Amino acid sequence: MKRISARVRTGEWAARWADLKYTLFLLRKNVLVMSGLIISLFFIFLALTADIIVNPILATPQGYPNDSYPFERRWMWSAYSIINWGPGIALYHGPEFLPIGTDGWGRDLLQMIVLAIPVDLQNAVIIVTGAAVFGTLLGALAGYVGGVLDEAVLRITDIFLAFPSLVLALVFAALFGRSVETLRLAIILVWWPPYVRLMRGQILGEKEKSYVEALRALGAGHLRILFRHIIPNSIYPILVQATLDFGGVVLTFSALMFLGFSPTPSLPELGNLAADGYQHIFEAPWLIIFPGITMLLIALAFNLVGDGLRDVLDPRLRR
Amino acid sequence: MVFVLFGVSLIVFYLARGFPRQGFDPVAPYINPKMTSEQIAEVRRIHGFDQPLYIQYVFWLQDVLRGDWGRTGIWAQGRSVLGVFSLSFPYTVQLSVAATILTVTIGLPLGIISAVKNNKLPDHVSRIIALTGYSTPSYWFGFMLQLVFFYYFSVWGLPNLPNNLAVSPGIGTVPRVTGMPVLDGLLAGNLLYAWDAFCHLILPAFTLAFISLGFLARIVRASMLEVMRQDYITLARSKGLRERVVIYRHALKNALIPAVTLTGLFFAGLLGGALITEFVFALPGVGQLSLQAVFQGDSNFILLYTLVLAAIIVVANLVVDVAYVFLDPRIKY
Numbered sequence: 001m002k003r004i005s006a007r008v009r010t011g012e013w014a015a016r017w018a019d020l021k022y023t024l025f026l027l028r029k030n031v032l033v034m035s036g037l038i039i040s041l042f043f044i045f046l047a048l049t050a051d052i053i054v055n056p057i058l059a060t061p062q063g064y065p066n067d068s069y070p071f072e073r074r075w076m077w078s079a080y081s082i083i084n085w086g087p088g089i090a091l092y093h094g095p096e097f098l099p100i101g102t103d104g105w106g107r108d109l110l111q112m113i114v115l116a117i118p119v120d121l122q123n124a125v126i127i128v129t130g131a132a133v134f135g136t137l138l139g140a141l142a143g144y145v146g147g148v149l150d151e152a153v154l155r156i157t158d159i160f161l162a163f164p165s166l167v168l169a170l171v172f173a174a175l176f177g178r179s180v181e182t183l184r185l186a187i188i189l190v191w192w193p194p195y196v197r198l199m200r201g202q203i204l205g206e207k208e209k210s211y212v213e214a215l216r217a218l219g220a221g222h223l224r225i226l227f228r229h230i231i232p233n234s235i236y237p238i239l240v241q242a243t244l245d246f247g248g249v250v251l252t253f254s255a256l257m258f259l260g261f262s263p264t265p266s267l268p269e270l271g272n273l274a275a276d277g278y279q280h281i282f283e284a285p286w287l288i289i290f291p292g293i294t295m296l297l298i299a300l301a302f303n304l305v306g307d308g309l310r311d312v313l314d315p316r317l318r319r
Numbered sequence: 320m321v322f323v324l325f326g327v328s329l330i331v332f333y334l335a336r337g338f339p340r341q342g343f344d345p346v347a348p349y350i351n352p353k354m355t356s357e358q359i360a361e362v363r364r365i366h367g368f369d370q371p372l373y374i375q376y377v378f379w380l381q382d383v384l385r386g387d388w389g390r391t392g393i394w395a396q397g398r399s400v401l402g403v404f405s406l407s408f409p410y411t412v413q414l415s416v417a418a419t420i421l422t423v424t425i426g427l428p429l430g431i432i433s434a435v436k437n438n439k440l441p442d443h444v445s446r447i448i449a450l451t452g453y454s455t456p457s458y459w460f461g462f463m464l465q466l467v468f469f470y471y472f473s474v475w476g477l478p479n480l481p482n483n484l485a486v487s488p489g490i491g492t493v494p495r496v497t498g499m500p501v502l503d504g505l506l507a508g509n510l511l512y513a514w515d516a517f518c519h520l521i522l523p524a525f526t527l528a529f530i531s532l533g534f535l536a537r538i539v540r541a542s543m544l545e546v547m548r549q550d551y552i553t554l555a556r557s558k559g560l561r562e563r564v565v566i567y568r569h570a571l572k573n574a575l576i577p578a579v580t581l582t583g584l585f586f587a588g589l590l591g592g593a594l595i596t597e598f599v600f601a602l603p604g605v606g607q608l609s610l611q612a613v614f615q616g617d618s619n620f621i622l623l624y625t626l627v628l629a630a631i632i633v634v635a636n637l638v639v640d641v642a643y644v645f646l647d648p649r650i651k652y
Contacts, residue, residue: 032443159326164591164628170613171334171621251456255595258458259610274459278599281462282470289466292459299454307450 026312033312036304043298047118054111058098061105061266101286103276105266109286113294115268120298123184124249130188132242135195136231142196143203144226150200157193165190166252173256178263183256187249198241202234236313243306247299254295270295320633327629328622332376335618344368345375345618348392379622389619393608400619404605408627409498410485411604414596415589417524418531422585426532427578430539434574435566437544445536452533457592461526461599468522483601486516523600527593531585538581543574576646580639587635591628 027033046053098108142153160168172186206212207230215225254271262272270291277287336345346363354362363369367378382389388400426449433445465482472479481487485500493507501520504513546552547570555565594606601607605624612620 032446155322156326158323159330162323162327162629162632163330164594164625164632166591166594167609167613167621167625167628168331170610171331171625174613174616175334247454251454254456255458258456259595259598260614271456274456278458278462281466285466288459288462292456292463295456295459296451296454299456300450303450303454307446 023312027308030308030312032304033308036301036308039297039301040305043117043121043301046114047121050114050118054114055108058108059111059115059268061107100290101284103273103287104280104284105276109273109290112268112273113270113291116270116273116291117294117298119267119269120250120254120295123180123253124246127184127187127191127249127253128242128246130184131191131245132195132238134188135192136199136235136238138192139196139199140203140226140231143200144207144222144230153196154200157196160190160193161197163190166255169252169256170259170261173261178261180263183253183261186256187252191245191249195238195241198237199234202237203230206230206234240306240310240313243302243309246302246306250295250298250302320637323633324626324630328380328626329376331622331625332379332618333372335616335621336375337372344616347615348390348397348617348619351396388623391612391617391620392615393611393617393620400623403608403620404623404627406498407603407605407608410500410602411590411593411597411606413499413501414520414523414527414593414602414604415586417520418527418589418593419582419586421524421528422532422535422589423582425528426535427539429532429536430578431543431566431571433536433540434543434547442540445540449533449536452529452531452536455529457526457530458595458599460529461523461596464522464526465600480522481519482522485519485603486512487519490515523596523602526599527589527596530592531589535578535581535585539574539578542577543570546570546574576643579646580642583635583638583642584632587628587632590631 027037098110100109103109103112138153142150169183169186169190172189173182176182176185212225212230215229220229250270254269254274257267257269257271258275258278260275262269262275265272265276273291274288274295277284277291281288346359346366346368349362349366350359360369367375370378379389386401388404390397391400391403393403429445429448433442433449436442468480469482470479490512491509493503493509493512496503496506500516501513504510504516552565552570555569556562560569591606593604594610596602597604597607598610609621609624611617612624
């Protein structure tokens with residue numbers, strides 16, 4: 001008895017592995033997806049090694065920003081005075097070579113961006129996972145059980161979908177105080193409803209299939225059918241949606257930070273770094289340009305991967 | 320629909336009134352600094368702010384159904400919420416309408432080109448534009464536009480676009496009819512004013528449209544590809560029709576149905592997204608005020624703002640469903 005079940009399991013995993021290999025093969029042919037994948041892997045690598053790469057001396061505040069923002073242009077940038085552009089270095093800084101200048105606190109902007117990447121990525125992972133798990137479980141339950149529960153979940157989802165999402169997150173964050181945890185909760189609060197809709201639709205199609213009936217005839221329990229069979233078979237669209245949402249969550253999180261929900265003004269976070277510069281945008285444009293480009297690259301990389309995954313995993317286009 | 324609005328109001332009410340913190344007191348707009356604490360307590364009692372939350376909600380609902388949305392501390396202490404809102408809401412509508420027009424005029428051709436030249440260079444270019452559109456932090460993009468078209472253009476001596484406010488301060492005033500500066504200028508016959516307001520609108524509208532035009536292009540592409548696979552397109556080709564005629568007369572008409580209906584939803588989404596754009600360009604719209612209201616804890620204004628936006632989203636959804644029936648004869652209810 002034991003041997004048979006073991007063989008069934010290897011067969012299942014072998015099938016999943018073959019499927020995965022075919023997916024990777026399809027993905028490899030797509031240049032845009034591969035470039036997205038490489039950029040996102042680069043950012044993940046940066047995030048994991050940020051603490052080793054960053055020079056802590058260059059990332060310590062040298063002074064405090066005041067209204068005059070005393071910057072000077074040095075090194076190679078001093079040659080470009082005709083177009084009146086180039087990152088500046090706060091005057092109270094030493095003679096180090098800082099390619100993209102310093103922020104108003106005298107910290108090297110490049111080090112700050114490297115420090116900010118893990119913060120943003122970590123928060124985005126937590127938010128997307130939270131929203132996806134919560135929405136998926138709720139949607140799966142609603143779709144599988146049906147009846148009153150389905151109706152109730154759908155109505156509640158409708159309410160949350162009708163919200164202007166940014167405002168709900170703002171109100172939530174303003175009420176519960178300025179902390180990263182509050183912001184995470186606030187964004188999860190507005191990101192879960194699409195997952196409920198998506199998962200419910202998948203489950204409704206999946207639970208009518210004959211293998212579910214066969215499982216029921218074999219005596220499998222509801223929980224086993226739902227979690228062991230139906231959810232794994234309908235998880236792909238959720239994964240694609242989560243990848244696509246990742247970039248959006250990075251942008252929303254940093255937008256809230258930018259609008260002034262940062263717990264401390266010196267927190268290394270891309271939106272917060274940009275917020276440091278926006279009042280001095282014409283005198284010190286590099287303060288907002290470089291954090292913004294980093295955000296754009298992160299979001300673009302994950303969107304490229306998600307967009308390619310959607311095409312590859314779509315069963316209508318697959319074979 | 321009413322149920323959704325009821326749910327939204329209940330959640331926002333409990334969020335905004337349920338957690339009184341420093342500066343989040345609902346009585347704040349009704350008092351002035353000269354009042355003694357007894358007078359403040361009296362005001363609090365009159366307006367029912369000392370009651371439990373569910374009773375406060377019933378009071379609030381009664382007032383709202385009578386058309387009284389309460390008072391706000393924005394702009395001046397104790398102004399009517401509805402007054403402040405209706406003064407600034409038309410500007411947000413103008414911005415969203417401009418952004419919607421831009422979205423359609425740029426996003427639609429992008430999507431069509433992308434579908435017609437599927438998996439060739441134009442498709443990849445339009446895909447990159449679309450993806451960049453919704454990967455760009457909108458506040459950052461707004462500042463970049465300001466930096467280039469306002470600051471560097473003036474540094475280089477080129478004619479530059481204005482970077483903030485709805486009209487130039489020195490341009491004078493026109494009688495307020497619709498509340499939308501461009502329309503008001505045209506109605507008053509003051510072309511200079513209308514042109515000035517239009518110039519002030521370009522950068523914010525483009526910032527706002529840049530996100531949604533990518534979405535629209537992707538949707539048009541997907542539905543266009545779907546239609547191009549149909550049998551009647553093969554038939555049209557086998558009749559010997561030119562490719563242009565096949566695409567524009569036969570395929571496009573059916574492919575546009577989802578795009579046209581989604582434009583309504585885009586408009587509703589842009590109204591909500593205008594918050595950040597208004598903040599970046601210092602525009603006198605309702606999103607900017609709602610941000611202020613969130614920071615001041617002005618529950619009445621937050622309630623009105625979220626309810627109006629939720630109502631617009633719900634109505635837009637309804638209009639989309641109804642529009643489908645009119646546009647697509649295959650759908651019948």
